[in-house]
Amino acid sequence: MEALEKLKELLPREQFEKIKAINNPELHAFLAEWIEWLEPDKVFVCTDSPEDEHYVRWKALYYGEEKMLETPNHTVHYDNYYDQARDKANTKLLVPGGKKIPFLNTKDRDEGLKEIKELMKGIMRGKELFICFFVLGPKNSVFTIPAVQLTDSAYVAHSEFILYRKGYEEFKRLGRNAKFFKFVHSAGELDERKTSKNLDKRRIYIDLVDETVYSVNTQYGGNTIGLKKPAFRLTIQKAVREGWLSEHMFLMRVNGPNGRKTYFTGAYPSMCGKTSTAMIPWENIVGDDLTFIIPVNGIARGANVEKGVFGIIQGVNPEDDPIIWKVLHSPVEIIFSNVLVKDGKPYWNDMGVPIPDEGENHSGKWWRGKRDKEGNEIPPSHKNARFTVSLEHFPNVDLEALENPCGVEIGGMIFGGRDKDTWPPVREAFDWKHGVVTMGAALESETTAATLGKEGVRAFNPMAILDFMSVPLGEYIENYLKFGEKLKKAPKIFAVNYFLRDENGNWLNHKLDKAVWLKWMELRVHGDVDAIETPIGYIPKYEDLKRLFKQVLNKDYSREDYEKQFTIRVPELLAKIERIEKIYREQVKEVPEELFEILEEERKRLLEAREKYGDYISPFVLEK
Numbered sequence: 001m002e003a004l005e006k007l008k009e010l011l012p013r014e015q016f017e018k019i020k021a022i023n024n025p026e027l028h029a030f031l032a033e034w035i036e037w038l039e040p041d042k043v044f045v046c047t048d049s050p051e052d053e054h055y056v057r058w059k060a061l062y063y064g065e066e067k068m069l070e071t072p073n074h075t076v077h078y079d080n081y082y083d084q085a086r087d088k089a090n091t092k093l094l095v096p097g098g099k100k101i102p103f104l105n106t107k108d109r110d111e112g113l114k115e116i117k118e119l120m121k122g123i124m125r126g127k128e129l130f131i132c133f134f135v136l137g138p139k140n141s142v143f144t145i146p147a148v149q150l151t152d153s154a155y156v157a158h159s160e161f162i163l164y165r166k167g168y169e170e171f172k173r174l175g176r177n178a179k180f181f182k183f184v185h186s187a188g189e190l191d192e193r194k195t196s197k198n199l200d201k202r203r204i205y206i207d208l209v210d211e212t213v214y215s216v217n218t219q220y221g222g223n224t225i226g227l228k229k230p231a232f233r234l235t236i237q238k239a240v241r242e243g244w245l246s247e248h249m250f251l252m253r254v255n256g257p258n259g260r261k262t263y264f265t266g267a268y269p270s271m272c273g274k275t276s277t278a279m280i281p282w283e284n285i286v287g288d289d290l291t292f293i294i295p296v297n298g299i300a301r302g303a304n305v306e307k308g309v310f311g312i313i314q315g316v317n318p319e320d321d322p323i324i325w326k327v328l329h330s331p332v333e334i335i336f337s338n339v340l341v342k343d344g345k346p347y348w349n350d351m352g353v354p355i356p357d358e359g360e361n362h363s364g365k366w367w368r369g370k371r372d373k374e375g376n377e378i379p380p381s382h383k384n385a386r387f388t389v390s391l392e393h394f395p396n397v398d399l400e401a402l403e404n405p406c407g408v409e410i411g412g413m414i415f416g417g418r419d420k421d422t423w424p425p426v427r428e429a430f431d432w433k434h435g436v437v438t439m440g441a442a443l444e445s446e447t448t449a450a451t452l453g454k455e456g457v458r459a460f461n462p463m464a465i466l467d468f469m470s471v472p473l474g475e476y477i478e479n480y481l482k483f484g485e486k487l488k489k490a491p492k493i494f495a496v497n498y499f500l501r502d503e504n505g506n507w508l509n510h511k512l513d514k515a516v517w518l519k520w521m522e523l524r525v526h527g528d529v530d531a532i533e534t535p536i537g538y539i540p541k542y543e544d545l546k547r548l549f550k551q552v553l554n555k556d557y558s559r560e561d562y563e564k565q566f567t568i569r570v571p572e573l574l575a576k577i578e579r580i581e582k583i584y585r586e587q588v589k590e591v592p593e594e595l596f597e598i599l600e601e602e603r604k605r606l607l608e609a610r611e612k613y614g615d616y617i618s619p620f621v622l623e624k
């Protein structure tokens, strides 16, 4: 039977008409196949109308996946206690023959599709299926990628309305020409708290051939929100094939002297400061997690893939994050997830105000001192508890940049991670390739609560993207190196480290110091300040930072602090090169030879410097 005829049988008239209005046989076939397979009791097709969005929002409450809070438009959602982060082990790339690719979790495509189909057969009995259309990137632009989401979670659909641009009209406009991504999600059976129950059958399978992602028996956003991390695997593959960049990066405007606007991207692993950097007072946010960068007439132009924030709430306090704090306390549409709720108010760890001793949280009824099955004390909120809100509600959003179909010109690209002892707080690469290799491809960071598993382990995480990598790493890096050659003027590359510690484990920097590093980088993009040449790139001069600390933070910055922070730590840097080289030689294997040459040059520079100045080199010595 023809797909459209089948859909006519499967759907009530009103819903069918909405699908019929999109002239795309591939879409019809996909929907007919899956609606029949999932066996929902009810189907709702979302158009771009405010009524349809409202319907989804309402259903999240009606089905109990979200609850109302006291402030209008605020809701809370809980994920299962053991479903609080991305499940790396059960997230697999389906590739023909199950080809083993270093650092990628692959599975035979046929086997994977068979397994996921069996898990999903009839899984929506008794439930309502939401069919939603969105686009990645600004509408009607070189960045736009349409996507269709099927989900039985009104919470997931609701989150997507907050985070992505609506795409029903775009599907209608494109008709048969739409090349689109597909996402099929089911939260599976729910318990009495409306959280996914069958976590042993949690699976996130990415079909790279058919550009479709399946996610089942989970609700946590990182596993389920199709257009976020599931789509990211697909866009990385697409970007590498087509010669552009799809990155785990914030996008922000740094305001220079005399009204100058300079745009930066920044790639830091999950929970390592993208949101807190892009939200820093003084500057303007465009995006906080995912950026597309496309070469247009020799210029690298960037756009936010999303239009909202799925941000970490722990630690958000009125002093360090005044803007987020204010938005979280205003009556705009927000979903709080996995926070403590007492008398209709949300609370979270380290919020800088007193927190009640009991209430409801991700563990159910909670009291201070409560322990879980493993004997661990349960904090008020989960470390990976988050808030979901549209960027339009932030007073610091750069709306023009967010909506510009041509994106914005990227002046600088930053890499950073959780590194307690090796990299200085900020430095600039000698050139594109030096930055790509020694800052991007060599990135390491300690693991965090954004993924299930042990925290605080130093791990190789090139470009902060390893969790999402979907092509062989060597190909990804080659694409990066070549990208620079397509540009008349390549963005400057920088590396930052917010997480340096002293011998006693104390942070060497305050959370707001990054405001100064940003201003310095902005000046460097335009050649407005000199810098000190070191074996690992250019670092700031003390006088410039002293002036900027005063100007930006109204703080005195001492020579001692500067020296401690910017000392070139030769043994640690050499050890890092050893580790990275070994990983690329022995594990990744197929890598452009250039990567090894660039690492070798850096090693040589470090060895020569050690000969001259010793293991720990003060920046004042190098300045001379």
Ligand SMILES: Nc1nc2c(ncn2[C@@H]2O[C@H](COP(=O)(O)OP(=O)(O)OP(=O)(O)O)[C@@H](O)[C@H]2O)c(=O)[nH]1
Binding pocket: 268, 269, 270, 271, 272, 273, 274, 275, 276, 277, 288, 289, 310, 311, 312, 314, 315, 450, 498, 499, 507, 509, 510, 511, 512, 514
């Ligand atoms: N010590 C220290 N911690 C910081 C700093 N900046 C951010 N953090 C911590 O980093 C964590 C938050 O990182 P986010 O900015 O929300 O993370 P993100 O990179 O946006 O992560 P995802 O949304 O998971 O991709 C919190 O635990 C912050 O306290 C800093 O300058 N110093």
Ligand SMILES: O=C([O-])CC(=O)C(=O)O
Binding pocket: 085, 086, 221, 222, 223, 228, 229, 269, 270, 271, 289, 310, 450
């Ligand atoms: O995708 C998520 O779960 C949230 C996020 O940004 C990340 O983990 O990098």
Ligand SMILES: [Mn+2]
Binding pocket: 248, 270, 289
């Ligand atoms: Mn992220």
